[in-house]
Amino acid sequence: MSPSSTRPVYRIASIPGDGIGPEVISTGITVLKKLAAVLGTFDLQFDHFDWSSDYYKKYGRYIPEGGLEELKKYNAIFFGAVGAPDVPDHISLWSLRLALVQPLQHYANVRPTRVLRGITPPLTSTATNPQNLDxxxxxxxxxxxxxxxxxxTHVGQPWEVATEVAIFTRHGIERxxxxxFETAQxxxxxxxxVVTKSNAQRSGLVLWDEVAKIVGREFPDVEWDKMLVDAMTTRMVLHPETLDTIVATNLHADILSDLAASLAGSIGIAPTSNLDPTRANPSMFEPIHGSAFDLVGKGTANPVGTFWTAAEMLRWLEEETAADGLMECIENVTERGVRTADLGGNAGTEEVTREVCEEIERVCGGKGGRVADGSGREALESGEY
Structure with a gap:
């Protein structure tokens, strides 16, 4: 179907990156194109950027000159992963992912977690009551x-010193x-x-706590509490039903969100949105599982995290019906038992992708973008932000 002048066309910058990134981003694009074609309410245009560790080894940089300005022309960025065995991790991370996130002001990293239908989480309490983890x-x-x-300084000497300074600004914390709070509301x-460690980090995280308290006054309808990050790990495991929206620092949330994904079944299903809430810059969407070089070329990588990420990207583009429909299709497939090895199944990447595409035809075809009531709508309500 040729693009219609009466429906929106979203330009998406695809950065597959390293490892299984190209594999899962390819499947994500396949599913997104299928969904757009079946619904017929919007169009997607993908442009591919080969910024990766291979690009770095060839040119000495991950992002070419003018690359950031080029990205600003797009509605969103669809990102795979960065990291390669023969490039130090701090070089790859700081030269690509963080080199995008920081200047594009993606200050809100959002990671929804819940137990998808058909997936058995590792803890008996959550498996029995999956609604407790949302x-x-x-x-x-x-x-x-x-x-x-x-x-x-003094590199290689016995008196060598290395410093890593955490910077917390009132502006950064407040926004x-x-x-x-708006998300929780x-x-x-x-x-x-609000996750903290202000008992030990007595400057930056005391400010973190103080700003949380000040902002919290603007949201009297939001019930909030504060918890030290070490205690938070046990609360997530033992009392998941007491939690809903969680906010934490860059490092703390990085760690806690991996725990959350594992508690929901696998890190392979987890999505990420790197958002500029002002919408001055395109936001970036990525599965959280990383480059996983041990899976490259085996056809076993779990694409569900990428599909869920794609749904979050559609939601950010205000295509709520499409996002809702995609989540319905994903869960219909996982509920039927079509799952990769990390979820206890034996399906490969291509099989899961094919099944989701077929489910899109069945669920979304001929409905004018309307999705049946049920888990899809519940997913929208529980993951809305």
């Missing part, structure tokens, strides 16, 4: 422990806290947990 983790994404301040339970 969270949105909001991670400060541009400063804090990953501010990039520090250095090394992130306001986003977190939109969800059914209107609950927020």
């Amino acid at each position: 969270w949105v983790i909001i991670r400060e994404n541009t400063e804090g422990e990953y501010a990039g301040q520090g250095g090394r 992130l806290m306001r986003f977190a 939109k969800r059914k339970r209107k609950k927020l947990c």
